Amino acid sequence: MQLLLIASEVFPFSRTGGLADVMAALPESLVRLGVDVTVLSPWWQSLHGQPTEVWRGSVPHGGRLQPGAVRVGEVRAAGVRYLFLGTPDFERPGLYAEDDVERFLRWGNLVLPTLQSMGLTFDLVHGHDWAAGTVVAHARAAGLRSVYTIHNLQYQGRWNFAEGAAWSGLPAAMLPDAEFYGDLNLMKAGLVFSDHVTTVSPTYAREITTREYGEGLEGVLQARDAAGALTGILNGLDLDRWNPAADPDVLPMTARSGKPANVAALRAEFLLDDAPILSAVSRLVSQKGLDLLVEALPDVTRDWNVVVLGSGDPLLEAALKGWAQHPRVRYVSGMNEALAHRLYAGSDAFCMPSRFEPCGLSQMISMRYGTLPVVRETGGLVDSVPSDVGFRFSGGGAGDLSAALHAARLAWDDRPGWQARVARGMALDFSWEASARRYVDVYRQVLGA
Structure with a gap:
């Protein structure tokens, strides 16, 4: 053929x-x-x-x-x-x-x-x-x-x-x-x-x-x-490009080792406190729903450090730059491939509150790197994020995202349960x-x- x-x-x-x-x-x-x-x-x-x-x-x-x-x-x-x-x-x-x-x-x-x-x-x-x-x-x-x-x-x-x-x-x-x-x-x-x-x-x-x-x-x-x-x-997913065990941009990682070292490295890079780290790597457009995260930040920052990488809507960029003055919020404008890899590897959870999502790759990458996705139930996010791995919500408001992130934070406190979710996520087969x-x-x- x-x-x-x-x-x-x-x-x-x-x-x-x-x-x-x-x-x-x-x-x-x-x-x-x-x-x-x-x-x-x-x-x-x-x-x-x-x-x-x-x-x-x-x-x-x-x-x-x-x-x-x-x-x-x-x-x-x-x-x-x-x-x-x-x-x-x-x-x-x-x-x-x-x-x-x-x-x-x-x-x-x-x-x-x-x-x-x-x-x-x-x-x-x-x-x-x-x-x-x-x-x-x-x-x-x-x-x-x-x-x-x-x-x-x-x-x-x-x-x-x-x-x-x-x-x-x-x-x-x-x-x-x-x-x-x-x-x-x-x-x-x-x-x-x-x-x-x-x-x-x-x-x-x-x-x-x-x-x-x-x-x-x-x-x-x-x-x-x-x-x-x-x-x-x-x-x-390109499993050679997104391979946590051999990724030159992160510390080597498997389901049994390496995750804490990557989290510690990211925490040190951005001078974050000991709260868990929530990241987002995204175009800042309406589809991706990052405006919901910005709206929810007053609640979210009680539980999480937040690091966002991306660019797009000038108003959303300006809002994130303003929030970056908060001790638990960091924003990096633009796209940086190496930093994206470090965020996938060094975060505890990944935020993807898309209004619609034809497929999405970020949620697959984050699970492969031991980072649990928090996603809206739409499109490919439904098909790729099992409920016993990530955290899914169905509503379309900032309060719905905030509630899902709070549930994730409570789950993070149960360390054996969280590690079981991580292990299940890293074992998923997203090969082509x-x-x-x-x-x-x-x-x-x-x-x-």
Whole structure:
């Protein structure tokens, strides 16, 4: 099976969130199952590492581009071929920007013609999130089978319909099916034109067929579900990257040893008192619910030291900076990979009060590092956090989070019981193998094999 995976970012070459982590681990797991995998992503100017240029030229759908303006770079690693398609739209610092939908409409228009010009063919296209929606639509127009995965339905890639239709290069007859309240919607294009839709946890697959979580696309998703073409597959975790016994950023840890030393090191690093440590590593956006933690801090700081790493909403950043004057609160702005590892290893509990969570990886990482998650019962958090390991709450208010954290604090006082929870969490299997097999099952179903 020759598979083409399409995504806007791929770790370690480019990353802003969990999508890149999935695109690092899933391809390697598929290769181990005998799939011939090519991953295609934009050739961002800020790409980490330098691909080898293997093709440069013009393609039939690139009429607005000068000859030679399209180029493709290649990296091969762990049996996976990574291709990076570059156009002038991506020759600027950073990754995402305000004109991303326009850029990805044009980029998606170029993908299949470019690969054809290179002499490459595939059995199946697997597009990830809205940036790949146009590619999936072009695959349908070309008679090529496809799977489309929703990582976060909230981000849909919408643009003015008239302009978007012109940039998309799609046949006119297909365009009305991608229309959404006067816009061209790239997420909807992926949902409508793919042969099968997946999302990144079973619970989220059920949730998005409802008005509460469907983001206006619940009708489309209900139709796909009724046709047997919607499947939830829980993401796995890169166990080599997140290995507490061999992680260079933390003190070596197993289920039987090393946790107290990491907690002590984090306590010393942030000059914290002897109360247990609660951490959060997150984008500061409404979805993640960290505003609930800020609102609950007057109660929470009676029981916990709190360390937050992340950036996003300026108002939430300002509130955390203000709270950082409190002797039990620390806030570090931005994203710091090494510090994130130390927080997972050195905290007692991990706070994840998401309003919705398609899958989430942080709760899996925290359990692997002996840190018990406190989570809202939604999406992948339901599917991955057993109630005899972490602490789950169903309400959506700061008081609900505060009550869950108080229950966790009482449980922390029972040291044998807490250690039993830690041991159960560290023993959970979040490897990609089972998830990759389920994807292969979907691929075979789509191909009629």
